Amino acid sequence: MSKIINSSEDEAGFAQPLYVPIKRRSFFMYAGATAGATALLLSGCSDDDDTVTPNGTVSLGSGDVGVLNYAYALEQLEAAFYAAVVKTPATDFKTGELAYFTQVAAHEAIHRDFFKAAINRDAPGKIIQDLTPDFSKITFTSRQSVLETARTFEDLGVAAYNGAGKYLKTAAYLVIAGQIVSVEARHAAYVRDLISNGTFADSSIIDATTGLDKAMEPVDVISAAQAFIKEKLDATSVGK
Amino acid sequence: MNIFRIIEQLSEVDADVLGRFDSRRAVFKTLGETAKKGALAAAPVFVASLFQKAYGQTTKPSVIEVLNYAQTLELLEEDFYAKMIAAGQVPTGAPAAAITLIKQHETAHVKLLDATIKALGGTPVTGIKFKSSVFPADYATQLAYAQALEDTGVRAYKGQAGNLMGAMAGTTNLLQVALQIHSVEARHAAHIRTMRAQPSWIPASDSSLPAPLGPVYTGAIPESNTTQSGVDITKLGAGYSATDAAASFDEILTMAEVTDASRAGGLIGA
Structure with missing residues (x-):
């Protein structure tokens, strides 16, 4: 030396x-x-370059790159969902709703592409694979099905970023996560209002006593998102 | 890697270079020891952190200072909505219900921050009011001010996330709590913007607020920014519009920017 x-x-x-x-x-x-x-x-x-374990499970990885992969997985899911919404719009969408979802689709595709670029730049070889969505439970022709799924994804995304911030060790990544989560919260509020005006921050999502939004741990978020992703995801090491 | 040579060169552009370090003797002593231990590979990181300290913006505010800054904004919002409800211009039905709900959240945030600051042994800021002389009489302008306050709040909390990394109050992670407030402010902002027939996010060019509220979207990093972490968002994938690129990321405001008289600072008063 x-x-x-x-x-x-x-x-x-x-x-x-x-x-x-x-x-x-x-x-x-x-x-x-x-x-x-x-x-x-x-x-x-991290000592293993392979994010896919022998049994086919996709590990999101550990440390900061694990958090970035976790966000990347969720953004892949959201982007794929909105792309499908725009491709086959619900037959009973109201005026302006397709235009709205077209913009949200762009935001989520941007988040996905951004994480892909950032992970490949900062942690070469550590990025997870492209995930395969499973949207078999969503009726894309139905406005109600689309709105409710959008609400689920947006509220879940907000809770995911809120719960993951504390696991980031690099301040720059934390700021980026903060810059994205407020946009997800804006989406969440809007789609909630589309379902029922005034529910943008009602007591089903915001604690009335503390005024706090939800925060969820990575394993709980992935457990909720798993139904919409064909690959089995492992979030147990995210942030560790 | 020759640290002395770097400092010599720096002194040509900045005569005060050595004065910027905590103690020149301590710096060279530490450097010498680092080299002795054979850990010179770590020297670039050490040198970088040295310069970051010497040339960094300002010292990091304490956790109490950050929480009191948040409390200042929450008190400002709470009083604004109290004045808005008292003024009686908000239409009954959905508008009144929304303003009442938002006011309840701001009150909850005030109580939460007050208790947290006390639990940490600090003194919570009190007596912050929305300046009566600025408070608009008509509902439409009141909503514009509400949008300004909410979007400012979102930017302000975001700007402090880095200062709360690792901050705890007992077993409560304060960064997480701040994030949980931050996303509520974003939901409020989205709804208020919708009430004003604006997109719920902030596009590349937002001129929807009347004077003097425009600076809400400006700053060292304006909301029109389309480059994140060195990545030009418009060039990702098959390319994105500047409006989508700007809208997909909200931007921070620093403490100094928020408390500036052109922004929230100008709305605080008797």
Whole structure:
């Protein structure tokens, strides 16, 4: 180890970029370098590269990348659902509802694509596979079935992000999760109001005494989402 | 990796570079020890954290400070809705029911934060009121202010998440509690926006609020932002519109931005 460090070739190679004149702006890069370093640690912290266990279960993984994969799994589910809603709209949608779902479909597809890009960049080889949705219990031609499923997914998504924030060790990821969860909450409120105006934050979802939304643990969320995903997911190590 | 060379170069653009470190002697002592232990691989991280400390924005606020900041906003909202109900302009039926429900949540948040701050040995902020001279007389403008307060609240809580990492009150994880309030504020914001015939999310360009409320959506990172964590959202997949890219992520506001007179700071008063 010390031999490598003392080698002049390595010293020169490592330090070279630092010898060019440093502009005031560029040295903030060094202050920001911990984010990159954290990403390196992330990619190095899990010892198995294979997210599929021998029995076919998809492990979401551990640590921060486990939380990111967990979010990625849920966003895959939501994106697939809304894509199907837009592809075969309910025959009894009211005016404006298809336009609404078209926008929500874009938001969720963006969340999915963002996590895919972020995980592949920060933790190469750790991303879970593309999941296969199971929407056999949803009647896409029925407005009521679509709205109720959307409510289930959005409320579940909010509770999932609320419960997972504490497992993130990287502040930047926590902020991203916060930036997404409030959009999910906006979706949840709106679809609830479509079902019955005024239920955006009623006592079925918000505790009337504390004024708090729900927060759920990853295993409980995955247990609820599992009915809509063909692959068996394992969330037991998420955030650990 | 030559730390001395880096600092020398920094001193050319920032004469005060050494003064920014806690103690120059301590820095070099720690560096020397790190090298001795053969842990030079960790040096980049150490150096980065050193510079982060030296050039970082400000010191992190304490948990009590964060909670009192949240309490300030909750008290402001609670008083606003109390004034709105008292003014008697809210139509009966669904509008009145929604405003009453939202007011109940804000009151619940005030009680929860008050108890939490006390449990942590802090002194909860009190007496925060929505400035009477600013309070609008008509229902439509009242709703606009409600939208401003809710969307500001969402941005404000989001901005403090990092400062609550690992914060506990007994066995209660305070970050989780803050997130559980945050998503309720987002639900409120969505409903109020719907009451104003606005999309429930914030599009790339939101000019729906009358002056002087526009700055709710501006800031160091405006709500129109379409780049997240260095990823250009519009270029993901087959490409997305700037409006969808902006709407799919809400943005933070810092404590200083929220309490600025152009935003919530200007709404607090007697």
